Amino acid sequence: MNLTLRVWRQSGPSDKGRMVTYKVEDVSPDMSFLEMLDVLNEKLILEGDDPIAFDHDCREGICGMCGMVINGVAHGEQRATTTCQLHMRHFEDGAEITIEPWRAAPFPVVKDLVVDRSSFDRIIQAGGFVSVPAGSAPDAHSVPVRKEDADAAFDAATCIGCGACVAACPNGSASLFTAAKITHLSLLPQGQPERLSRAKAMVDQMDAEGFGGCTNTGECTAVCPKGIPLDTIAQMNSDYLKANAK
Amino acid sequence: MKFTEGPEIRDTKAPEGPIEERWEKRKFSAKLVNPANKRKLNVIVVGTGLAGGSAAATLGELGYNVKSFCYQDSPRRAHSIAAQGGINAAKNYRGDGDSIYRLFYDTVKGGDFRARESNVYRLAQVSVNIIDQAVAQGVPFAREYGGLLDTRSFGGAQVSRTFYARGQTGQQLLLGAYQALERQVAAGTVEMHTRHEMLDLIVSDGRARGVIVRDMVTGEIERHLADAVVLATGGYGNVFFLSTNAKGCNTTAIWRAHERGAYFANPCYTQIHPTCIPVSGEYQSKLTLMSESLRNDGRVWVPLRKNDERAPGDIPEDERDYYLERIYPSFGNLVPRDIASRAAKNVCDEGRGVGPGGLGVYLDFRDAINRLGRDAVEKKYGNLFEMYERITGENPYDVPMRIYPAVHYTMGGLWVDYDLQSTIPGLFVIGEANFSDHGANRLGASALMQGLADGYFVLPTTIGDYLANGPYGDVDEEAVAEAEIKVRTRIDRLLAVNGTRTPDSFHRELGKLMWDYCGMERTEESLRKALERIPELREEFWQNVKVSGTAEELNQVLEKAGRVADFFDLAELMCLDALVRTESCGGHFRAESQDADGEALRDDENFAHVSAWEHSPEGPVLHKEALEYEYVKMTQRSYK
Numbered sequence: 001m002n003l004t005l006r007v008w009r010q011s012g013p014s015d016k017g018r019m020v021t022y023k024v025e026d027v028s029p030d031m032s033f034l035e036m037l038d039v040l041n042e043k044l045i046l047e048g049d050d051p052i053a054f055d056h057d058c059r060e061g062i063c064g065m066c067g068m069v070i071n072g073v074a075h076g077e078q079r080a081t082t083t084c085q086l087h088m089r090h091f092e093d094g095a096e097i098t099i100e101p102w103r104a105a106p107f108p109v110v111k112d113l114v115v116d117r118s119s120f121d122r123i124i125q126a127g128g129f130v131s132v133p134a135g136s137a138p139d140a141h142s143v144p145v146r147k148e149d150a151d152a153a154f155d156a157a158t159c160i161g162c163g164a165c166v167a168a169c170p171n172g173s174a175s176l177f178t179a180a181k182i183t184h185l186s187l188l189p190q191g192q193p194e195r196l197s198r199a200k201a202m203v204d205q206m207d208a209e210g211f212g213g214c215t216n217t218g219e220c221t222a223v224c225p226k227g228i229p230l231d232t233i234a235q236m237n238s239d240y241l242k243a244n245a246k
Numbered sequence: 247m248k249f250t251e252g253p254e255i256r257d258t259k260a261p262e263g264p265i266e267e268r269w270e271k272r273k274f275s276a277k278l279v280n281p282a283n284k285r286k287l288n289v290i291v292v293g294t295g296l297a298g299g300s301a302a303a304t305l306g307e308l309g310y311n312v313k314s315f316c317y318q319d320s321p322r323r324a325h326s327i328a329a330q331g332g333i334n335a336a337k338n339y340r341g342d343g344d345s346i347y348r349l350f351y352d353t354v355k356g357g358d359f360r361a362r363e364s365n366v367y368r369l370a371q372v373s374v375n376i377i378d379q380a381v382a383q384g385v386p387f388a389r390e391y392g393g394l395l396d397t398r399s400f401g402g403a404q405v406s407r408t409f410y411a412r413g414q415t416g417q418q419l420l421l422g423a424y425q426a427l428e429r430q431v432a433a434g435t436v437e438m439h440t441r442h443e444m445l446d447l448i449v450s451d452g453r454a455r456g457v458i459v460r461d462m463v464t465g466e467i468e469r470h471l472a473d474a475v476v477l478a479t480g481g482y483g484n485v486f487f488l489s490t491n492a493k494g495c496n497t498t499a500i501w502r503a504h505e506r507g508a509y510f511a512n513p514c515y516t517q518i519h520p521t522c523i524p525v526s527g528e529y530q531s532k533l534t535l536m537s538e539s540l541r542n543d544g545r546v547w548v549p550l551r552k553n554d555e556r557a558p559g560d561i562p563e564d565e566r567d568y569y570l571e572r573i574y575p576s577f578g579n580l581v582p583r584d585i586a587s588r589a590a591k592n593v594c595d596e597g598r599g600v601g602p603g604g605l606g607v608y609l610d611f612r613d614a615i616n617r618l619g620r621d622a623v624e625k626k627y628g629n630l631f632e633m634y635e636r637i638t639g640e641n642p643y644d645v646p647m648r649i650y651p652a653v654h655y656t657m658g659g660l661w662v663d664y665d666l667q668s669t670i671p672g673l674f675v676i677g678e679a680n681f682s683d684h685g686a687n688r689l690g691a692s693a694l695m696q697g698l699a700d701g702y703f704v705l706p707t708t709i710g711d712y713l714a715n716g717p718y719g720d721v722d723e724e725a726v727a728e729a730e731i732k733v734r735t736r737i738d739r740l741l742a743v744n745g746t747r748t749p750d751s752f753h754r755e756l757g758k759l760m761w762d763y764c765g766m767e768r769t770e771e772s773l774r775k776a777l778e779r780i781p782e783l784r785e786e787f788w789q790n791v792k793v794s795g796t797a798e799e800l801n802q803v804l805e806k807a808g809r810v811a812d813f814f815d816l817a818e819l820m821c822l823d824a825l826v827r828t829e830s831c832g833g834h835f836r837a838e839s840q841d842a843d844g845e846a847l848r849d850d851e852n853f854a855h856v857s858a859w860e861h862s863p864e865g866p867v868l869h870k871e872a873l874e875y876e877y878v879k880m881t882q883r884s885y886k
């Protein structure tokens with residue numbers, strides 16, 4: 001298939017950036033979206049142009065590195081899919097595709113489609129952990145966990161930290177990400193001692209990073225590649241309120 | 247390629263005495279660092295996968311001053327995140343006869359008697375604590391209805407000792423380590439440097455004292471000094487271009503350390519994983535693994551007849567060959583990876599493979615769906631089925647999956663002693679980057695175990711002993727300057743070529759060559775061909791590679807070119823190592839060395855040793871470390 005790509009090019013944080021049009025030919029429907037970009041980049045390199053910078057690593061939908069906005073939708077229109085798992089068979093021959101980076105103030109553009117998501121790491125630093133030094137843990141069977149709780153905790157824990165939720169949110173909120181992390185630990189007995197202080201610290205850090213507030217538009221879950229449910233946000237809010245009431 | 251033989255390695259620092267007591271003994275004999283002094287000691291940890299993440303977190307927790315580096319934008323994205331199937335531990339929660347001794351036994355046997363007994367025993371001992379640690383961190387392992395941990399079985403074992411978190415065990419374990427790491431970042435004990443790539447090791451007075459890194463955003467070359475350096479930079483399977491590894495996995499860190507004096511052990515041991523999605527086209531950038539746990543319920547087969555073009559559903563039962571169940575009745579579909587991979591290759595070589603090019607075999611869930619119901623199968627494997635469908639466009643509930651072996655894991659790596667220290671004092675190597683515990687073949691679910699054992703438990707003890715024996719004085723300024731100049735010169739050289747081929751095109755060609763000549767089956771002839779061709783291709787690379795852009799910006803072409811350049815040198819050593827080892831063992835199958843049934847034929851008389859290669863300008867020097875088996879008798883491996 002043949003495609004026309006309109007790609008956001010920005011040489012660095014201080015560059016203003018612009019859309020540039022490229023033609024790609026002979027795209028196989030079995031290619032992944034990133035492989036299609038690889039093919040274009042090979043051509044650009046040989047022509048002496050700067051290839052399009054984009055982040056990726058695992059190419060299996062699990063590392064969370066490959067985010068980009070495709071035709072206005074974070075990770076593209078295919079539901080519950082990361083960009084690396086999006087295949088070209090979902091596009092029409094002759095299609096025009098726009099590709100842009102995540103856009104949110106706390107995710108500054110580094111170059112082209114690469115953005116800086118270190119604000120997510122700082123939210124974790126604020127309290128997204130269980131304080132347990134190595135070597136002192138009790139036997140794993142000493143605290144049973146209800147299967148339902150373990151499964152629900154797992155569902156929240158599958159967040160890959162990609163940032164699509166932020167990119168899709170009209171307010172640029174990081175609530176889904178932060179809520180996924182808080183919910184994962186608050187559903188497990190191991191997470192209880194620090195439960196409220198954790199929620200408070202993480203939400204406060206999220207605000208301090210400049211993410212917007214959540215107004216329940218639900219755009220985040222619609223694009224989340226891991227299907228993190230909206231009710232994690234309710235869980236986060238409830239823990240946060242309790243923490244502040246104390 | 248010329249090589250010479252150097253003196254044997256005699257001392258691996260493993261304590262003597264009964265095997266159950268060795269680790270306790272070592273821990274007790276290790277010198278301790280006074281807590282007040284720990285703050286003054288600097289340790290660099292390169293890599294934030296399971297090994298590096300857990301090590302940096304634990305060292306920070308212990309009070310050392312840690313600097314941690316990774317090339318991704320966040321430590322949470324290290325390649326370990328992709329591990330699917332699970333992690334072994336000798337907990338015997340099932341009461342099915344498991345024990346530390348059995349895990350030890352299975353691992354030594356599974357590694358085809360090319361691993362060290364003392365190391366493997368320690369790994370089995372520590373495995374128990376890893377699960378405790380991870381659970382305490384909030385890792386949501388699968389549970390039974392009674393609230394206790396669930397387990398499953400994996401290739402190469404007859405007990406159920408694999409702990410898992412759906413098909414995302416690596417992710418959940420890594421998030422545990424990452425969160426512990428970020429906790430230390432917040433506490434100020436760990437300084438995190440993301441998007442930084444280590445490009446050389448600083449050796450001063452014969453000791454590892456720091457690293458030269460490139461800030462991948464600005465291009466700035468930085469020097470970081472420390473009292474000890476830990477490499478946790480993962481495996482080098484991407485030398486084959488197509489593999490199950492993340493795209494960024496590379497050999498640069500360990501190869502540069504090798505050039506500075508660290509021995510490289512068993513480079514030719516490459517694990518080929520039997521259950522990957524087959525290659526679909528020339529543009530393909532990586533291969534995707536389908537978790538081995540699928541082999542618990544999926545049955546592997548090919549048509550009995552050659553070139554059978556019928557759809558799988560049209561092939562009647564008596565015209566199917568469930569070859570693993572036929573050849574290995576007691577392990578069946580659960581034979582270890584090297585065995586399953588070669589068996590798949592053999593049936594495809596016979597012309598009975600399925601799918602495009604005949605390079606595939608069926609992994610069929612029809613019987614499991616009939617027996618357990620579709621729902622139960624979906625619960626167990628749903629996400630894997632979905633992943634398969636995304637990539638291939640086929641629905642595995644209706645048609646069997648097609649799978650083929652692919653490069654997965656490298657058992658070779660930098661040589662380390664029992665303390666995980668390389669031949670450069672002060673340079674420690676952990677996780678997949680070292681050669682240590684797996685021998686010639688790694689059983690499933692044991693890489694996660696080894697990475698975390700090294701990072702949480704072993705290294706933090708042994709590095710303390712090294713540091714307590716210091717201080718090691720000031721770092722020689724000239725050594726630092728020399729390393730920095732070397733890095734700059736290399737980058738300038740890459741940019742100056744300005745040829746007509748991309749780094750990727752060289753990488754593909756090198757990878758194909760390695761797969762054809764040093765892949766699942768090697769012969770003297772194929773290896774000699776590779777050894778002739780690699781230097782030519784490398785020469786062409788340095789004459790004709792095209793790297794666009796500049797060094798002072800985010801430049802992914804430059805990153806790639808640097809990594810490919812190192813892969814050339816490594817590939818050559820891999821082929822040499824494979825050529826010299828004229829036996830078959832585990833992942834290293836020399837066609838000249840097989841028994842009447844086509845099984846790998848070891849030569850214990852001549853090759854019961856680790857091959858540790860020293861880098862020298864005159865060509866590699868081979869040092870042998872004899873492997874002695876006191877507890878597990880070396881036998882021909884049989885899974886029949």
Ligand SMILES: Cc1cc2nc3c(=O)[nH]c(=O)nc-3n(C[C@H](O)[C@H](O)[C@H](O)COP(=O)(O)OP(=O)(O)OC[C@H]3O[C@@H](n4cnc5c(N)ncnc54)[C@H](O)[C@@H]3O)c2cc1C
Binds near residue numbers: 321328481
């Ligand atoms: C698809 C897949 C599934 C797997 N499933 C399982 C399983 O079920 N069970 C199991 O036991 N094992 C499994 N494995 C194997 C296991 O995941 C790996 O062996 C293990 O995670 C390696 O961990 P590591 O910490 O040694 O290295 P990695 O996780 O590879 O980490 C390497 C780190 O080093 C950094 N790095 C590398 N080079 C540099 C440099 N030059 N400068 C700076 N940083 C650098 C990277 O940024 C990264 O942080 C699987 C592997 C794959 C590919």
Ligand code: SF4
Binds near residue numbers: 161223
């Ligand atoms: S919640 Fe979903 S969209 Fe947001 S970071 Fe996590 S996985 Fe990505």
Ligand code: FES
Binds near residue numbers: 060061064084085
């Ligand atoms: S590259 Fe890892 S999620 Fe896409």
